[in-house]
Amino acid sequence: MAVVELKNVVKRYGGGLTGKAARSEEAPAVDDFNLVTEDGEFVVLVGPSGCGKSTTMRMIAGLEDNTEGEIRIGGRDVSDVAARDRDIAMVFQSYALYPHMSVFENMAFSLRLKKAPKSEIDQRVNEAASILDITHLLDRKPRALSGGQRQRVALGRAIVRQPQVFLMDEPLSNLDAKLRVDMRAEIVKLHRKLGVTTFYVTHDQTEAMTMGQRIVVMRDGRIQQIDTPNALYARPANMFVAGFIGTPSMNFMKMRVGDDTRSLKGETARFRAGDAFTGDLLDSHRGQEVWVGIRPEHLQHHEGDAGALENGLSGTVDVVEPLGSVTMVQLEIDGHRITAQLEGDTRARSGDTITLTCESARLHLFDVVSEQALARQPVESAATA
Amino acid sequence: MNAQRSNIGLAVVGWLVALIMFFPILWMVLTAFKTEQTAFSTTPEFLFSPTLESFRTALAQGAGYWHYAFNSFFTAMVSTLLGLALAVPAAFAMAFYPSKRTDFTLVWMVSTKFIPAVGVLIPIFLIYKSLGLIDNDWGLIMLFTAMNLPIMVWMVYSYFRDVPKDIVEAADIDGASTMQTMFRVILPLALPGLASTGLLALILAWNESFWSLTMTDHNAATLAVFIASFKSAEGLFWAKMSAASVLTVTPIVVLGWFAQRQMVRGLTFGAVK
Numbered sequence: 001m002a003v004v005e006l007k008n009v010v011k012r013y014g015g016g017l018t019g020k021a022a023r024s025e026e027a028p029a030v031d032d033f034n035l036v037t038e039d040g041e042f043v044v045l046v047g048p049s050g051c052g053k054s055t056t057m058r059m060i061a062g063l064e065d066n067t068e069g070e071i072r073i074g075g076r077d078v079s080d081v082a083a084r085d086r087d088i089a090m091v092f093q094s095y096a097l098y099p100h101m102s103v104f105e106n107m108a109f110s111l112r113l114k115k116a117p118k119s120e121i122d123q124r125v126n127e128a129a130s131i132l133d134i135t136h137l138l139d140r141k142p143r144a145l146s147g148g149q150r151q152r153v154a155l156g157r158a159i160v161r162q163p164q165v166f167l168m169d170e171p172l173s174n175l176d177a178k179l180r181v182d183m184r185a186e187i188v189k190l191h192r193k194l195g196v197t198t199f200y201v202t203h204d205q206t207e208a209m210t211m212g213q214r215i216v217v218m219r220d221g222r223i224q225q226i227d228t229p230n231a232l233y234a235r236p237a238n239m240f241v242a243g244f245i246g247t248p249s250m251n252f253m254k255m256r257v258g259d260d261t262r263s264l265k266g267e268t269a270r271f272r273a274g275d276a277f278t279g280d281l282l283d284s285h286r287g288q289e290v291w292v293g294i295r296p297e298h299l300q301h302h303e304g305d306a307g308a309l310e311n312g313l314s315g316t317v318d319v320v321e322p323l324g325s326v327t328m329v330q331l332e333i334d335g336h337r338i339t340a341q342l343e344g345d346t347r348a349r350s351g352d353t354i355t356l357t358c359e360s361a362r363l364h365l366f367d368v369v370s371e372q373a374l375a376r377q378p379v380e381s382a383a384t385a
Numbered sequence: 386m387n388a389q390r391s392n393i394g395l396a397v398v399g400w401l402v403a404l405i406m407f408f409p410i411l412w413m414v415l416t417a418f419k420t421e422q423t424a425f426s427t428t429p430e431f432l433f434s435p436t437l438e439s440f441r442t443a444l445a446q447g448a449g450y451w452h453y454a455f456n457s458f459f460t461a462m463v464s465t466l467l468g469l470a471l472a473v474p475a476a477f478a479m480a481f482y483p484s485k486r487t488d489f490t491l492v493w494m495v496s497t498k499f500i501p502a503v504g505v506l507i508p509i510f511l512i513y514k515s516l517g518l519i520d521n522d523w524g525l526i527m528l529f530t531a532m533n534l535p536i537m538v539w540m541v542y543s544y545f546r547d548v549p550k551d552i553v554e555a556a557d558i559d560g561a562s563t564m565q566t567m568f569r570v571i572l573p574l575a576l577p578g579l580a581s582t583g584l585l586a587l588i589l590a591w592n593e594s595f596w597s598l599t600m601t602d603h604n605a606a607t608l609a610v611f612i613a614s615f616k617s618a619e620g621l622f623w624a625k626m627s628a629a630s631v632l633t634v635t636p637i638v639v640l641g642w643f644a645q646r647q648m649v650r651g652l653t654f655g656a657v658k
Contacts, residue, residue, distance in 0.1 A: 062557075063557070092554070096555040113559060
């Protein structure tokens, strides 16, 4: 258990292997990464492929050197410490079990290297095996195991170490959908039980939201936002985070800020930015275009006349996707493709013209150039509005 | 129906090719059991009363079969082990700690095989002469090792490359030193590959004749020299030469037979994930 600190960490490739050398002039794989975990925190690194999340984790593991900056585990600067001396355990996407060793030996390997007494090895392996419910598999070889069982062994191998930090690199992405949901919950439970600081890399925002105590959203080697799942959802720092977190993705429309700095006008859509937005920020955008973000689940079907609505947008229904409890409706509004998550029993049909409405407090506004969030509502108001 | 017919056709062609390839070996074995007279007969004879006479003479030829067999076994075995001892660390470094020049080094090593052996015969002969390594087992072992090393490094390298990188990293994180990773994780995983590399080197060294014939005379003479000795000034002795050849190839064929499964597994390692 330990606090992990990353200060101004940069990873640049180049000067190494042929082929990669050509990339040395390119943008760093990880740029100016700063994060201080709490002791025992579950931190998820999430982002699209190539965003630097795995590289960041590999630097914490010691499998890659950080080009610049400082990495501390439990207060100790580990930048020049070999992976084997960092007291961390890692779970790989491919599980990376030793194929020639039994499950028991896979889990015991690190302890054998440390020359731990046999009784201690037996005890710790059996303890980990019983936590993960794999005691009956201890004599088997990895090839005789199913994907889910291999995953458990990989976790077991990490647990046996009793490390200061767990690193998990997309550990669930090779499992089928149902098993993934089960293992997700198990890993969270395991973390709660062991209380070890954990880094978890995934490209799946659902995994990130359900597992992380704090989530680091990355893109192109840079941190976009570090926050709790709820805060990321309610107050995304920029359009990338807004679009990345939440399914289905947030809708974006370009609209103009009125002279009153409160009204937002599209071709047909109009909104009033509620009190949740600071007047100053909208002042500076008076008469200019901004991106308006609305989550599909915050759009509601308005049955009455559209004219009287302060917050309203109308369009022709393109596709209707009934999912049972909810129905996804796609519309074309002012040249933007908008998805709305409506009630399961909605009467909207393809070809209908319908009106949607959204509470002011649910709107997200972004600068057109920087794509940064213009004004943020506090989490509470978004939750209670 | 058509597919079946073409399958039969393929089978016939396959058997035919196999027969053509196998025929010289069959003929060698048959000749070994003939008398010199029948062996020299211009009309090929398949039916004859077999005799062990040629084997009896062959076994006693020169210093005797066992002298040559021991030399062949000793030089092939030691050069193979020496080759593995050198190839494994070299391939390990190249596979797991590659530098910018690793690819070039590999190609360069293998390119030494492009030179015909006879091209370096004179310098090597002179060097060996001044070092007193002519007709010496260890001289031959060094030649065999050097001869096989490029292929061995290349093969072992490719088997090491087939070991998933994640597993090596997992061992690293589990606390294994480089040596521990090599001996406890990588070598056990690459064992089938190492076995087929060793087997190939063994066969190549056992069958080697150019250097054996030119660099040895009596003390270090191998089975290749043994066979060649039946081509003497007094003439060719087909039956005895065949008997000697049978005695020479049998051990390695038997070994190959037993190692076949291992060999196939090694050669397709990586293809089967």
